[in-house]
Amino acid sequence: MSLLTPIEAPPSLTEQAVAALRRDILSTRLAPGETISEAAAAQRLDMGKAPIRAALARLAEDGLVQAVPRRGWMVSLVTIRDIHEVFDLRLLLEPEAARRAAGRVDTTMLARLDAVCAEGYDCGDAESAMCYLDANKRFHVAIAELSGNNRLARQLDRMLDESTRMLVLGLRRRDRTMEMAHEHHELVERLALGQGEAAAALMHEQVAASREMVLAALTAPDAMTAV
Amino acid sequence: MSLLTPIEAPPSLTEQAVAALRRDILSTRLAPGETISEAAAAQRLDMGKAPIRAALARLAEDGLVQAVPRRGWMVSLVTIRDIHEVFDLRLLLEPEAARRAAGRVDTTMLARLDAVCAEGYDCGDAESAMCYLDANKRFHVAIAELSGNNRLARQLDRMLDESTRMLVLGLRRRDRTMEMAHEHHELVERLALGQGEAAAALMHEQVAASREMVLAALTAPDAMTAV
DNA sequence: TCCGGTCAGGTTGCGGGCAATCTAGGCCAA
DNA sequence: TTGGCCTAGATTGCCCGCAACCTGACCGGA
Numbered sequence: 001m002s003l004l005t006p007i008e009a010p011p012s013l014t015e016q017a018v019a020a021l022r023r024d025i026l027s028t029r030l031a032p033g034e035t036i037s038e039a040a041a042a043q044r045l046d047m048g049k050a051p052i053r054a055a056l057a058r059l060a061e062d063g064l065v066q067a068v069p070r071r072g073w074m075v076s077l078v079t080i081r082d083i084h085e086v087f088d089l090r091l092l093l094e095p096e097a098a099r100r101a102a103g104r105v106d107t108t109m110l111a112r113l114d115a116v117c118a119e120g121y122d123c124g125d126a127e128s129a130m131c132y133l134d135a136n137k138r139f140h141v142a143i144a145e146l147s148g149n150n151r152l153a154r155q156l157d158r159m160l161d162e163s164t165r166m167l168v169l170g171l172r173r174r175d176r177t178m179e180m181a182h183e184h185h186e187l188v189e190r191l192a193l194g195q196g197e198a199a200a201a202l203m204h205e206q207v208a209a210s211r212e213m214v215l216a217a218l219t220a221p222d223a224m225t226a227v
Numbered sequence: 228m229s230l231l232t233p234i235e236a237p238p239s240l241t242e243q244a245v246a247a248l249r250r251d252i253l254s255t256r257l258a259p260g261e262t263i264s265e266a267a268a269a270q271r272l273d274m275g276k277a278p279i280r281a282a283l284a285r286l287a288e289d290g291l292v293q294a295v296p297r298r299g300w301m302v303s304l305v306t307i308r309d310i311h312e313v314f315d316l317r318l319l320l321e322p323e324a325a326r327r328a329a330g331r332v333d334t335t336m337l338a339r340l341d342a343v344c345a346e347g348y349d350c351g352d353a354e355s356a357m358c359y360l361d362a363n364k365r366f367h368v369a370i371a372e373l374s375g376n377n378r379l380a381r382q383l384d385r386m387l388d389e390s391t392r393m394l395v396l397g398l399r400r401r402d403r404t405m406e407m408a409h410e411h412h413e414l415v416e417r418l419a420l421g422q423g424e425a426a427a428a429l430m431h432e433q434v435a436a437s438r439e440m441v442l443a444a445l446t447a448p449d450a451m452t453a454v
Numbered sequence: 455t456c457c458g459g460t461c462a463g464g465t466t467g468c469g470g471g472c473a474a475t476c477t478a479g480g481c482c483a484a
Numbered sequence: 485t486t487g488g489c490c491t492a493g494a495t496t497g498c499c500c501g502c503a504a505c506c507t508g509a510c511c512g513g514a
Contacts (some may be wrong), residue, residue, distance in 0.1 A: 012467070037495070048469045053496090057281060061288045063378075070476045070495060085378045092379075096319055151290070151312045152319075155382050239497070275499045280466090297465060297506045363461070 013047045017055035020045055025064050025075055026165050026170075027130050036065065036073045062158045064165070078166060080219065086162050087211035093156055094140065094207055095200040098187070101146035103194030112142060129171055133164050139184060143191070143203075167210065170217035183209075240274045247272055252291050252302055254357050255399075259334035263292065263300045289385045291392070305393060307446065313389050314438035321367065321381055321434055322427040325414070328373035330421030333394050339369060356398055360391050366411060370418070370430075394437065397444035410436075 011019075022039070024030045041052045056073050065073045076082075098157045137160045144153035183206050188198040238246075248268070251257045268279045283300050286292045292300045364387045371380035410433050417426040 014467080039495080048467095049496095050468050050470095054281075054284060054467095058288065061285065067496090070474090070497095072495060076238055085376045088376055089378055089382075091324060093319070149312045149315055151316055151386070155316075159378070241474090266465080276466095277498050277500095281497095297467095297504090299465060302500080 013051035014054045017041075017045055017051045018049065018058055020056055021059060022064065022161065025059070026133075026161060026168060028165065028168055032075050032077045032169075034075045035068075036075065038072070062161055064161060072167045078169060080215070082162070083166055083211070083214055083218070086159055086166065087207060087214075089159060090156075090163060090207045091204060091211075093152060094144070095204040097144045097147040097149075097152055097156070098191065098203040099142050099196040099200040100148060102191050102196035104146050104148065105188075105191050127171065130168070132154050133167055133171075136167075137161070137164055145186075146191070163210075166214050170214035173217040239249075240278035241281045242273055244268075244274065244278045244286055246250045248282055248286060249291065249388065252286070253360075253388060253395060255392065255395055257302050259302050259304045260394075261302045262298065263302065264294075265299070278356075289290050289388055291388060305396060307442070309389070310393055310438070310441055310445070313386055313393065314434060316386060317383075317390060318431060318438075320379060321371070322431040324374040324376075324379055324383070325418065325430040326423040326427040327375060327419040328370050329423035329426045331373050331375065342411045357395070360394055360398075364388070364391055369452050370414075373418070390437075392442050393445075397441035418441075 021030075021096065022088070030036065036056065038049045038052050038056070041056075042049045045052070052074045056065055056067070060067055064076055066076055068074050140160055141153060141157050147153070154162075185208070187202045189201060190202060233402060248263075257263065263283070265276045265279050265283070268283075270275045272279065283292055283294070287294055287300070291303055293303055295301050303310075367387055368380060368384050371383045374380070409430065414429045414433070417429060
């Protein structure tokens with residue numbers, strides 16, 4: 001119909017369910033270990049079981065929930081081992097993505113990256129840290145997309161959801177959001193200048209710092225973690 | 228009940244559907260670009276639409292099919308770009324996996340790897356090449372699992388399905404199955420000896436060789452590829 | 455011949471219901 | 485008190501039906 005609406009698909013109920021459940025899980029409103037009943041979720045989101053089911057299946061692929069045969073669905077636990085696995089993989093993929101993205105940034109994408117950075121700062125302090133973390137994720141995904149390998153970006157996208165949840169768990173104990181933000185601008189600068197090695201090094205440093213923050217926050221006191 | 232059946236779950240219909248559809252797609256019995264109707268697949272596999280639907284959703288996550296809004300499901304096309312993306316990512320992940328797996332092989336796993344290698348040789352020539360390619364995939368996944376990072380293994384597992392399909396498309400034109408097989412034993416040897424660098428180098432060489440084979444087979448003549 | 459409109463067929467998206475089955479808790483016997 | 489059994493509840497896995505919607509073909513007119 002309208003030529004001005006090239007893609008104006010009203011998001012399907014499944015998409016809505018995915019978004020809602022992912023948001024609740026990442027924000028730990030649905031805590032690790034908690035069980036989710038299809039019927040309950042369907043009632044809460046005011047839809048049938050079918051979209052809920054599809055949504056949970058997709059989240060299971062991302063590792064955020066897991067199906068327990070006849071017990072329902074459980075929000076995945078976060079173990080120290082999980083943290084190591086996620087950040088090890090990030091350390092393997094993201095510096096390489098940054099290296100390849102260097103010099104490929106066009107002005108459009110550059111503006112987008114900068115906007116994402118700025119967006120991060122705006123948020124206040126308390127629970128709107130979720131806002132920053134979401135922008136942070138989009139920032140990293142955008143760099144991965146710039147690497148030119150869409151599959152790399154996709155795999156990272158999934159893993160960054162897990163990573164975000166870990167950061168949320170970590171930030172609960174010590175809020176260090178602001179310490180992390182100022183690295184983004186320098187990274188964007190290096191990318192724009194085409195300095196691949198420097199960008200990769202910065203990316204490595206940043207991801208490693210995140211890992212240390214999460215580990216420091218979660219290993220010291222009592223553990224929200226479980227087997 | 229029985230202590231001898233720790234995990235004797237009769238595979239659910241969904242699992243069966245996933246296995247059957249994946250097999251058909253990897254073997255190109257369902258050709259790239261072909262559309263799959265839920266109803267038709269349900270009738271063919273003698274089950275309802277629900278398991279088919281779940282199975283297709285999972286295969287879509289793996290990139291083997293993609294949902295077209297009201298047209299059904301389409302077996303993903305294979306473009307030259309796809310090939311580059313998959314093998315570039317394999318080249319990034321697999322040598323590192325081999326490096327980390329070195330020295331971690333216990334005798335049990337070693338036997339398993341050897342068995343997988345042998346299995347590859349047994350198959351004849353014609354269409355049972357699928358058998359070899361399946362063993363090849365399990366071989367690579369096993370090494371990734373030995374790296375100690377389960378997420379690395381999972382991500383590789385998904386990508387190797389795509390890779391396998393590309394190899395099938397390539398082998399259709401020139402059968403080079405046998406040329407690739409004898410590299411496995413040396414790789415296992417290096418892994419058992421804990422020579423990480425050598426194992427990584429061998430892995431890199433092997434994956435690169437696969438890529439060249441696929442590209443050589445698919446770029447020269449007419450293209451089964453599409454945009 | 456060519457073009458625009460209309461209609462029928464086919465497909466998914468989703469809702470609702472049923473049976474199989476697993477778990478938890480109470481109850482009875484020792 | 486303690487151990488085992490048994491019932492009741494809850495939950496998924498699956499099937500079936502319906503409406504919305506898109507696609508392609510057919511047909512009438514210019």
